[in-house]
Amino acid sequence: MKTYLLFLVALIACSGCNKFLEEKPRQKLATISTKDDLWALLNNENIFNAMSLVGEDLSDNYYLTDNTWNSIANISIRNKYGWEVSANDDVAWSMLYHRVYYANVVLESVGVIRDKLSDADYREIGAIAKFYRSLSFFELMNLFSLPYNGQSNGDKPGIPLRTSSDINVKFKRSTISECYEQIIGDLEDCMEDLPLLAQIKTRPSRLAVWALLARVYLSIGNYDRAFEYSRLVIEKKPELLNYAIIDEKKENPFGRYNAEVIHSTSNYSQLLTRQNCYVDTVLYAGYSDGDCRKKLFFVKEGEKKVKFRGSFAEDNDIQFTGSTIGEMYLTFAEASLKILDKKGDVIEKLNYFLKSRYETGKCPDIPSGDEELIDFILSERRKELVFRNRRYEDVRRLNLEGYNITFTRKLAGREYLLKPNALAYALLIPLEAINYSGIIQNSR
Known part of the structure; x- marks a missing residue:
């Protein structure tokens, strides 16, 4: 998979939105005529399970040295690191709409060959396609729209909600409220047509839908619904790994489809490879010596530099972005x-979560005050979900609540800042997409 992902990153960097959707792929997909054709497409992990890592690229979990940054030839990748993404950079837009396109093809094709499918296949295939389209729309919203602030900005521009595979149909940007209605509505529609647990963890399940709904609702500050869906997940699958008995001597301590994984997705980023990036020093200092994650997630390079190795993708250069039981415990705790x-x-x-992460007798004391307890939960959340494409998403939400988190980079004596609630939290849409569809650009 790594070879394909490397190719995909390079392809996206030099391809425009509509270039993914030219005659060759459309002709190939026009041959879909059987159940096996549909399942073959949905089982293609390189299309449906290679999620965006741009949020992690933009986060403050890591840093690059000046020499490493200067050695990166691709200007789009360099721009991401300093939050100076321009309209000439195609940063995940094409890849995510590529997946939306394939999901729409499946949704349309399943209707065309309805008479060839059993009721169970018809429902499950459509549900899987809706799940991935919703996940793609959600990732696009996290990158190309400002964070949802309830009624105060619900009428502001979101993203084009492409619900047709016909590339000649042009979609305007829907409002932020309309986008989340689409994302949540599709997920609610598809949950009953999926098995509670998937036999293959690269396929979505009802638990995966609940986990994604908990994540979506948390991101927009709807804590009631985030609580309900995270609670459902925990009730059905409460078990956590005991990190104290995982072998820290292994190069990759965690199995790709370990017991905590609900739905497995991952991707590659040149900025986040072990060769290039180092773990933020303040973040690393937040792990106590009794925290098993300190030994399992990281490896020291010399006295001061630290590399990340704790990906559930079981690969040093591929970052896991899927949903896990551990994430649901922390969502439940914060929301409730x-x-x-x-x-x-x-x-x-x-207490149950902490006992699974710390050595026996070394769990930290849980604060008694409300504010201290929330801060404690958020600290555990950051330490648990490091390099999983959650930090940027969380900071967008938390800054709306007054946390005033500023991201800072230092390169060649220059300081780069991403200030709380800045317009730059909605990346500029690639010019080719603007020119092709006529949609409005994000403000600066």
């Missing part, structure tokens, strides 16, 4: 405290 103030439930779940 904010809406219900049920400290007993929060502390019970947190």
Whole structure:
């Protein structure tokens, strides 16, 4: 998979939005005529399971040395590191709409050959396609639209909600509210048509839908619904790995489809390879010596530099971006405290989570004060989900709540800043997409 991902990154860097959708792929997809054709397309991990890592590229979990940054030839990749993405850079737009296109093809094709499919296949195939289209729309919203702030900006521009595979049909940018209605609506529609647990973890399941809904609702500050869906996941699959018994001597300590993985997705980023990036020093200092993640997630290089190795993708250069049970425990804890103030439930779940992550007798004390407890949960969330494409998404949300987190980079004596709630949190849409579709550009 790594070879394909490397190729895909290079392809995206030099391809425009509509170039993915030219005659050759359309002719090939026009041959879909059987159930096996549809399953073959959905089982293509290189299309449906290679998620964007741009949010992690833009986060503050890591840093590059001046020499490494200067050695990167691709200007789009260099621009991402300093939050200076221009309209000439195609940063994930094409890749994500590529996946939307294939999902739409499946949704249309399943209707065309309905008489050749059993009811079970018809429902599950359509549900899987809706899941991936929703996940793609959600990732696009995290990158190309400002974070949702309830009624105050619900009428602002979101993204084009392409629901047709016909590339000649042009879609305007829907509002932020309309986009989340589409994302959530599709997920709610598809959940009952998927098995509770998937036999193959690269396929979505009902648990994966609940986990994604919990993530979506958390990202827009709807803590009631984030609580409900994370609770559903934990009730059905509560078990966590015991990190204290995982072999830290292994190059990749975690199995790709380990027991905590709900749905497996991953991708490659040149900025995040072990060769190029180092873990942020403040982040690393937040892991105590009794925290098993400190030994399992990281490896030291010399006295001061630290590399990340804890990907559930079981590869040093491929980062896991999927959903896990551990993430759901932390979503549940944060959401339930904010809406219900049920400290007993929060502390019970947190204690179980912490015992799975720390050495025996070395779990940190859980704070008693409300503000201190929320900060503690958020700290655990960052340490747990490091390099999983969640930090940028979380900071967008938290800054709306007044956390005032500023991202900072230093390169060649120059300081780069991404300030709280900056317009730059909505990346500029690639010019080719603007010229092709006539949609409006993000403000600066």
